[in-house]
Structures are given as C-alpha cells and as structure tokens.
C-alpha cells in the first residue's frame with residue numbers, strides 16, 4: 001500500500017486519489033529571476049521521484065509546475081521589491097526577458113537531471129484573468145478588503161488558518177516577519193496581499209494590469225491558487241513544495257482556495273527538506289548557492305548529482321559538499337561499470353533483456369521501499385543488492401535493475417559497452433604487477449610489464465596510478 005507523510009495530518013497515510021484514472025499533482029515552481037541553485041534542483045528531483053513512483057505503480061499523473069514571473073517580493077511577503085524587477089534592474093532587461101532567460105536555464109537544468117517534464121507549465125502572467133476572477137470571489141464572499149495600497153485576504157475569517165504549519169497565529173506572524181507591515185490600513189498583520197496597486201512603493205511597478213479595482217499586479221500566493229484551480233480543479237490530490245513554504249505560501253494558498261472554492265483544496269501535502277552546504281542552508285550570500293553549471297564545470301555529470309540526491313530521503317536535510325558529490329560520482333561510475341560488465345556477459349539486445357523476467361524477490365523489496373513514503377535511499381540499496389547478487393543470471397539482473405531505474409532515473413539502459421575498456425585479463429596482470437612493486441620486487445614487476453606489452457598494451461606509472469594505452 002502506497003503511503004505518504006501528509007504535512008496536514010502529520011502522519012503517514014495510505015494514498016487514495018480522487019479519481020482512479022488520474023492523479024492531479026501541483027508542484028510549486030521557480031520564481032524565474034535568477035539561476036536556481038542545486039538546492040532548488042533537489043526539490044525538483046524529489047518531486048520527480050514521487051511522480052515516477054506513482055507512474056511505476058500504475059497511476060496516470062497530471063503534473064502542473066508553475067513559473068512565478070510576477071508578484072513574488074524579496075521578503076516572500078508583502079514587503080520588499082518584486083524579484084523579477086530586481087532581476088530586470090540587475091541585468092538591464094525587461095522583466096519578461098528575465099523570465100524567458102531563467103525559465104530556459106531552469107528547463108535545461110531539470111532536463112539534464114533527467115526529470116520527467118511537467119505536463120502543464122503555466123506562467124503567472126498568462127493567468128491574470130483567472131487571478132482577478134478569484135480575487136473577485138474572495139471580495140464578494142467577504143474574505144478580502146481593499147485599502148489604498150492593496151487588496152488583502154482577511155486571515156481571521158479563514159477556517160483554521162494555520163492548520164498546515166500547526167503554528168498558532170502569533171508565531172505564524174512572527175515567523176513570517178509580518179510585524180513590519182507598511183500599510184497603516186492593513187487590519188491584521190497576518191493579512192496578506194492578493195493584489196498590489198501601482199501606487200506607493202509600487203508606483204513604478206514594471207508589470208501591471210488593469211483590474212476592476214485599479215491598475216496593479218497580483219500577490220504571489222494567489223497565483224498558485226488560481227493556476228491549481230484552472231489546470232487541476234478545485235481539489236487537488238497532491239501538492240508539493242519546499243518545507244519553507246508550509247507556514248506562509250502554502251498556508252495562504254489553502255486559505256484562499258478553500259474560501260473561494262468552498263471545498264478542501266489539497267488532500268496530501270508533501271514537503272521536501274533543504275539541501276545544506278557546510279551544514280547550513282545554501283545561500284548566495286555565503287557563496288554556496290551552487291548552480292548546475294558549476295557542477296558541470298567541475299567535470300561532474302548531472303546524473304552524478306542526481307545519484308547524490310537519491311542517497312537522502314526527501315523529508316531529511318541533506319548536506320552538500322564537493323567531496324560528497326565526488327563520492328556519489330564514484331558510486332555511479334561503479335554502478336555503470338557493473339552494468340557494462342553484465343552487458344558484456346550476456347550480449348543481449350534490449351528487447352531480450354526486457355523479455356526476461358524481473359526478479360520478484362527484489363522487486364517486492366523495491367516496491368516496499370518506494371511505497372513507504374518514497375524511501376528512495378532504501379530503493380537504491382535494493383538496486384545495489386540486486387546488482388551484486390551473483391546467484392541471479394546476468395540477464396535477470398539487468399532486467400530487474402532496468403525496471404527499478406524507471407523510478408530512479410539514472411539512465412542505466414543507456415550505459416554503452418566500452419570498446420576502450422581494459423580487458424579483465426590485462427587488468428589482472430596490472431594488479432599482479434602492482435603487488436610486486438609494492439614489496440619492492442621490481443624484477444618480477446618488469447617481467448609482467450613485458451608480458452603486458454607483448455599482449456599489445458602499454459603501461460605508464462603516474463602519480464595518479466597506472467595509465468594503460470592500447
């Protein structure tokens with residue numbers, strides 16, 4: 001039975017979709033004003049693993065991941081500057097050019113990490129009509145009010161406003177940094193903006209639209225509520241995002257959607273934890289907000305980063321370091337070599353491997369792991385155990401690990417036979433020669449070198465070990 005830890009109820013629950021035919025899934029996407037760091041990438045990969053798990057278990061998934069391209073202020077709150085404007089000023093471009101640029105980089109990076117593309121990728125600026133429609137409903141129902149500067153949602157009217165975070169309202173306000181609201185007409189510091197007018201500190205706002213109440217732009221939270229409703233319906237099966245969004249952004253999404261739609265917004269709330277660097281949250285200010293481009297510049301393939309992500313559960317914090325990435329890259333290489341070795345043994349075509357039965361013992365273990373709140377580190381351990389089990393035939397091993405890889409996404413089926421690989425026989429001679437060198441028996445070592453050369457291979461001793469040329 002598939003179970004997820006639901007932030008809303010604070011327990012693992014058996015997953016039951018609204019419709020047998022399709023699971024609706026909303027994932028809070030990036031604010032496209034800068035390159036997303038690998039901590040954000042971890043969130044996307046964690047989302048991808050859950051989507052792939054659902055599909056592996058036979059569910060059809062409709063995944064929507066939005067792009068925030070207006071209204072997300074620098075404080076995550078009602079204060080500060082619109083992030084897209086900040087990006088525009090930084091680079092001397094228009095907000096739309098900034099959104100286009102960073103949206104492309106985001107898509108390039110998540111593709112390189114082999115994540116399954118979202119089915120729907122809405123932009124907030126393409127959904128202004130729907131956002132205005134939802135604000136109108138909230139005003140009509142008495143959940144919102146207007147001041148000279150903005151339209152606000154009345155938090156005290158929402159049913160059980162802090163149910164997702166489990167915080168009391170005072171703590172919620174304090175944590176959200178809402179004590180310093182600059183609008184004197186705001187009734188409660190916890191109230192949040194649905195619409196900002198092009199006035200006051202936003203009088204020079206670069207992206208504005210006409211609305212029945214005056215020219216302006218939407219708040220960040222209402223965007224997700226409006227897009228989830230438009231593309232997935234009033235009630236969504238699963239909504240996922242970073243844990244930092246639970247007390248503010250997702251809390252506000254629930255308040256707006258349930259007030260406007262009159263039904264439960266989301267059945268299962270899933271939150272992934274942060275990626276840390278040097279044991280603290282990744283941050284641009286600390287110089288640790290690494291991008292995938294930096295990972296590639298250091299000659300790591302993106303799949304090595306994906307492998308690194310697989311080694312921690314989505315609800316656990318994971319600490320990034322270049323050493324840890326190097327270890328993950330080495331493990332992935334070892335896995336690829338093992339696959340290559342098995343492929344050389346069986347010389348089977350992909351069709352033949354597919355036709356071979358999957359080992360049911362390991363498959364049972366694998367499914368038990370992914371069904372238990374997506375325990376991917378355990379699933380990865382099962383894959384390794386399968387690979388190392390020499391009681392299985394090579395084709396059975398390959399068929400089984402390829403099946404598992406449809407969830408893990410390490411592209412194991414694409415591992416090619418290596419024509420330049422050193423044959424086992426030569427490698428054995430090299431290893432043997434090293435043993436003699438280690439004990440100072442260079443005469444014996446040289447004899448083995450001659451033998452290797454007679455077989456057509458040349459070896460060179462370097463500070464990094466033996467280099468072999470054919």
Ligand SMILES: [Zn+2]
Pocket residue numbers: 028029224249
């Ligand atoms: Zn969102």
